Amino acid sequence: MRRILLDCDPGLDDALAILLAHGDPDIDLVAITTVGGNVSLENTTRNALQLAEYLGMKGVPVSAGAATPLVRVAEDASHVHGAQGMGTVRLPDPTLAPSSVHAVDLIIETLRSAPGTIHLVATGPLTNIALALRKEPAIAEWAASFVIMGGSFTRGNATPAAEFNIYADPEAAAVVFAADWEVVMIGLDLTLQAIATAEIVDRMRELGRLGDELLVPLSTFWNDPNDPDFRGQAVHDVVAVAYVVHPEWFESRPARVDVETDGRFTSGMTVVDFSSSTPNAVVPVRLNTAEFWDYTLATYTNIRL
Numbered sequence: 133m134r135r136i137l138l139d140c141d142p143g144l145d146d147a148l149a150i151l152l153a154h155g156d157p158d159i160d161l162v163a164i165t166t167v168g169g170n171v172s173l174e175n176t177t178r179n180a181l182q183l184a185e186y187l188g189m190k191g192v193p194v195s196a197g198a199a200t201p202l203v204r205v206a207e208d209a210s211h212v213h214g215a216q217g218m219g220t221v222r223l224p225d226p227t228l229a230p231s232s233v234h235a236v237d238l239i240i241e242t243l244r245s246a247p248g249t250i251h252l253v254a255t256g257p258l259t260n261i262a263l264a265l266r267k268e269p270a271i272a273e274w275a276a277s278f279v280i281m282g283g284s285f286t287r288g289n290a291t292p293a294a295e296f297n298i299y300a301d302p303e304a305a306a307v308v309f310a311a312d313w314e315v316v317m318i319g320l321d322l323t324l325q326a327i328a329t330a331e332i333v334d335r336m337r338e339l340g341r342l343g344d345e346l347l348v349p350l351s352t353f354w355n356d357p358n359d360p361d362f363r364g365q366a367v368h369d370v371v372a373v374a375y376v377v378h379p380e381w382f383e384s385r386p387a388r389v390d391v392e393t394d395g396r397f398t399s400g401m402t403v404v405d406f407s408s409s410t411p412n413a414v415v416p417v418r419l420n421t422a423e424f425w426d427y428t429l430a431t432y433t434n435i436r437l
Contacts, residue, residue: 135160137243139261144219148350162192165235173196198236201304207299236264239261255282255372258304262304266307283389284319284404285404291399300400306390316375317404319402322382323371327364328366342437
């Protein structure tokens, strides 16, 4: 059993990651914390609450965190995820309220309460994690592991150099990579191997109401108009959750990762040195996509609406 605290910004692929964590009997989702990123904090928090209530997730607190980056003006990705963050999906308004505990404090207290047993997974901008590290550096010791979806070792998607989650708050990302832990960086080069192709979408449709109401619309909303070879939407954040349970499906390499915060054209770039003698990260470079999709779709069949 893997105990996971998921810090996220739902978001199409964050929603799919929540579904995976909920459906896997080998995952105990202990809390969801939200951050402004793909859309505003108000929307990411509402989306997390809607999903938690719609899925009948009992005893999983949802806590709101940072609305804006550490020092920059907030930018979102609503052009990818839709104005409210969930594409065409519209769920009932939640009756649940977010936790009264700020996300940063919830992260600290949850990890403090069970050191070495809870895997921290961050699939949005790293603002909450940086603030938690500044307030209590010991979280780097308490986390069983720390996995992010973010960065790349080739090109970005927010800019030619930078992936969105790092670009949205590079100062926070710099704090996180400088901390005393090993960061597992699930970057674009890896997640772009996990594409919801037409074949995968057909398999989702076979899952009935879950497929029709959530999986298919969340996996097909984005269509890249600038890519003539577009084969389908990547399910980026799902891959980060899958890594915690099945790291054996990933070919990974140690690396030194530093974050560019000053570059005129490269702000938010993750500078990845695979030959460094002082690695601070593990960077998966190749995914067993067949195993990944078989596991993901089988896990989704466990969910009952």
